[in-house]
Amino acid sequence: MRVEAIELHRVGMPLVRPFETSFARETEREVLLVRVRGDDGAGWGECVAGNDPLYSSEYVDGCARVIERYLAPSLLAAHDVGGETVAELLRPIVGHRMAKAALEAAVLDAELREADTSFGEYLGAVADWVDCGVSVGISPDLDTLLDEVAGYLDDGYLRIKLKIKPGWDIAPIAAVRELIGPDMMLQVDANASYTVADIDHLRRLDAFGLLLIEQPFVEEDIATHVLLARAIETPLCLDESIVNAEIALDAIERGAASVINIKPGRVGGYLEAVRLHDICAELEVPVWCGGMLETGVGRAANVALAALPGFTLPGDTSASDRYYAEDLTEPFVLGTGVHAGQLPVPTGPGTGVTVREELVREWATTPVVVLR
Ligand SMILES: O=C(O)CCC(=O)N[C@@H](C(=O)O)c1ccccc1
Numbered sequence: 001m002r003v004e005a006i007e008l009h010r011v012g013m014p015l016v017r018p019f020e021t022s023f024a025r026e027t028e029r030e031v032l033l034v035r036v037r038g039d040d041g042a043g044w045g046e047c048v049a050g051n052d053p054l055y056s057s058e059y060v061d062g063c064a065r066v067i068e069r070y071l072a073p074s075l076l077a078a079h080d081v082g083g084e085t086v087a088e089l090l091r092p093i094v095g096h097r098m099a100k101a102a103l104e105a106a107v108l109d110a111e112l113r114e115a116d117t118s119f120g121e122y123l124g125a126v127a128d129w130v131d132c133g134v135s136v137g138i139s140p141d142l143d144t145l146l147d148e149v150a151g152y153l154d155d156g157y158l159r160i161k162l163k164i165k166p167g168w169d170i171a172p173i174a175a176v177r178e179l180i181g182p183d184m185m186l187q188v189d190a191n192a193s194y195t196v197a198d199i200d201h202l203r204r205l206d207a208f209g210l211l212l213i214e215q216p217f218v219e220e221d222i223a224t225h226v227l228l229a230r231a232i233e234t235p236l237c238l239d240e241s242i243v244n245a246e247i248a249l250d251a252i253e254r255g256a257a258s259v260i261n262i263k264p265g266r267v268g269g270y271l272e273a274v275r276l277h278d279i280c281a282e283l284e285v286p287v288w289c290g291g292m293l294e295t296g297v298g299r300a301a302n303v304a305l306a307a308l309p310g311f312t313l314p315g316d317t318s319a320s321d322r323y324y325a326e327d328l329t330e331p332f333v334l335g336t337g338v339h340a341g342q343l344p345v346p347t348g349p350g351t352g353v354t355v356r357e358e359l360v361r362e363w364a365t366t367p368v369v370v371l372r
Contacts, residue, residue: 001038001039001040001041001080001081001082001107001110001111001114002038002039002079002080002081003036003037003038003075003076003078003081003107004037004038004039004372005036005037005076005370005371005372006034006035006036006037006067006072006075006076006103006106006370006371006372007034007035007036007037007368007369007370007371008032008033008034008064008067008068008368008369008371009032009033009034009035009360009364009368010030010031010032010033010060010064010364010365010366011030011031011033011295011328011359011360011363011364011365012028012029012030012031012363012364012365013028013029013030013031013295013323013324013328013363014027014028014324014325015027015028015029015293015323015324016321016322016323016324016325017137017148018137019137019293019323020137020138020139020163021055021137021138021163021165021189021191022138022163022164022165022190022191022192022193023054023055023191023192023193024050024052024054024055025137025138026050026051026293028051029050029051029293029323030051030060030365031046031047031060031295031328032046032047032049032060032063032064032102033045033046033047033102033295033297033328033355033360034046034047034067034102034103034105034106035106036075036103036106036107036109036110037110038081038107038110040110040114041110041111041113041114042110042113043105043106043107043108043109043110043111043112043113043350044105044106044109044297044351044355045101045102045103045104045105045106045107045108045109045297045298046102046105046294046295046297046298046301047060047063047098047099047101047102047265048098048101048102048263048264048265048266048292048293048294048298049062049063049098049099049265050292055191055240055292056098056219056240056266057095058096058097058098058099062096062099063096063098063099063102064369066093066096066099067099067102067103067371068369068371070093070096071090071093071096071099071100071103072103072371073371074089074090074092074093075089075090075103075107076371076372081107082107082111083104083107083108083111083112083271084271086100086103086104086107086269087100087104087268087269087271087272090103090104097243097265097266097267097268097269098265098266100268100269101264101265101267101268101269101270102265104268104269104270104271105264105269105270105298105301105351108122108270108350109301109350109351110350112349112350112351113349113350114349115349116349117349117350118304118345118346118347118348118349118350118352119270119300119301119304119305119346119350119351119352120304120307120345120346120347120352123270123274123304123305123307123308124274124308124309125304125307125308125345126307126308126309127307127345128307128344128345128347129307129335129339129342129343129344129345130289130303130306130307130311130314130315130317130342130343130345131158131159131313131314131315131341131342132157132158132159132314132315132317132318132319132334132341132342132343133157133158133159133160133161133185133187133288133313133314133315133316133317133318134152134155134157134159134160134161134316134318134322135161135163135189135291135316135318135322136148136149136152136160136161136162136163136176137163138163138164138165138168139172142171142172142175145162145172145175145176146175146176146179149176149179149180150179152322153179153180153184155319155334155341156334156335156336156340156341157314157318157334157341158185158314158341158342159184159185159186159187159211159313159314160176160180160184160185160186160187161186161187161188161189161214161316162176162186162187162188162189163188163189163190163191164188164189164190164193165190165191165193165194166193166194166198166201169188169190169201169205170204170205173186173188173205173208173210174208177208177209182209185211185313185314186208186209186210186211187210187211187212187213187214187237188205188210188212188213188214189214189215189239190213190214190215190216191215191239191240192215192216192217192218192219192240193216194216194217195217195224196217196224196227198216199224199227199228199231200231202216202228202231202232203231203232205232205234206232206233206234210234211235211259211313212234212235212236212237212259213228213232213234213235213236213237214236214237214238214239214261215237215238215239215240215241215261216228216236218240219240219241219243220241221241222241222250222251222254222256223256225238225241225251225256225257226254226255226256229255229256229257229258230255235258235259236256236257236258236259237257237258237259237260237261238251238256238257238260238261239261239263239266239290240266241256241257242257242260242261242262242266242267242276243266243267243268244267244268244272244276245267245272245275245276245279248260248276248279248280249279249283252280252283252285257285258285259285259286259287259288259313260276260280260285260286260287261287261288261289261290262276262277262280262287262288262289262290262305262311263289263290263291263292264301264302264305265292265298266290270301270305273305274305274308277305277308277310277311278310280310281309281310286310286312286313287310287311287312287313288306288311288312288313288314288315288316289302289303289305289306289311289315289316289317290315290316291315291316291317291318293323295320295324295327295328295329296320296327296328296329296330296331296332296353297328297329297351297353297355299317299320299327299329299332300329300332300346300351300352300353301351302315302317303317303332303343303344303345303346304345304346304351304352307345314341317332317343318332319331319332319333319334319343320332320333321333326359328355328356328359328360329353329354329355329356330353330354
């Protein structure tokens with residue numbers, strides 16, 4: 001399609017409860033949505049960058065700027081843009097994967113709506129429902145943590161993920177394992193907050209029957225993940241380190257990870273995410289779909305991705321009300337009965353959801369930027 005305009009929308013989304021990780025405590029997300037208008041339709045993409053560059057080097061203001069100054073002009077200058085050509089068109093600009101992923105998702109959404117094809121069909125979904133886990137932030141105390149986890153058990157989530165950091169690990173894990181029982185899936189995410197000096201301490205996590213330990217060390221430090229993997233029984237999973245399929249291959253072959261968290265924004269888009277999925281499937285490495293507190297725009301595409309065959313572990317594809325009292329699309333609500341703890345894969349064209357544009361306008365934090 002010929003891209004005629006690219007709109008940048010900034011939306012303030014208060015969280016239903018503070019979300020604390022080892023690197024930040026968030027109470028509101030400023031969401032950057034991208035809308036691409038072309039000669040044969042329009043589509044939306046969600047940029048997953050946080051308010052500040054604390055998870056990775058990208059952040060909302062930086063993404064808006066790089067789209068405005070570099071990425072949008074590349075797409076606007078091209079005579080024909082398709083979901084499968086966006087990455088190539090944007091390759092001369094180094095990095096900025098989350099910004100690029102938002103644009104690619106918006107072009108894909110427009111293209112697939114026009115073709116009356118769903119994201120799931122296009123990406124290769126093999127399921128109509130996906131198993132859902134839930135991510136639990138660092139709490140002020142154990143009672144607050146256990147109350148929150150008990151609520152998620154009532155909601156029917158199939159897997160609990162606890163944020164941990166030095167000084168908040170053994171006690172919360174032990175308390176939650178006690179609450180949920182020995183069989184429920186439980187994993188932890190350190191968001192790169194430990195160092196090689198913590199390897200002996202981290203070996204204590206083997207006592208809790210965890211599904212995996214996610215990203216204990218910093219993004220670039222594959223070697224220390226290899227050391228820990230050799231010292232501990234619990235499988236290691238990487239998130240921040242895995243910025244594309246090649247890095248995943250290297251990390252897996254070096255023994256740094258035996259599970260991979262796939263986040264389309266972190267790897268530059270849904271098409272790279274599928275490449276990463278395919279490589280992990282070849283190597284029989286289980287993957288799961290990570291989350292970045294997406295609104296229904298990104299959540300819809302993530303649920304479609306999570307329906308691919310290699311996604312054998314519940315992802316951070318929670319219901320909309322895990323983070324937002326009101327979503328920017330129709331809400332994602334966990335199933336019940338045989339679908340307890342699952343979300344339905346959208347079947348409509350494109351992402352299959354409708355952006356509530358009146359809310360995007362009402363909750364706008366800045367005037368929309370229209371690039372032509
Ligand atoms: O359920 C969700 O969408 C969030 C899942 C989650 O814990 N995301 C973490 C992460 O490190 O994976 C995160 C939170 C905030 C910002 C970046 C990353």
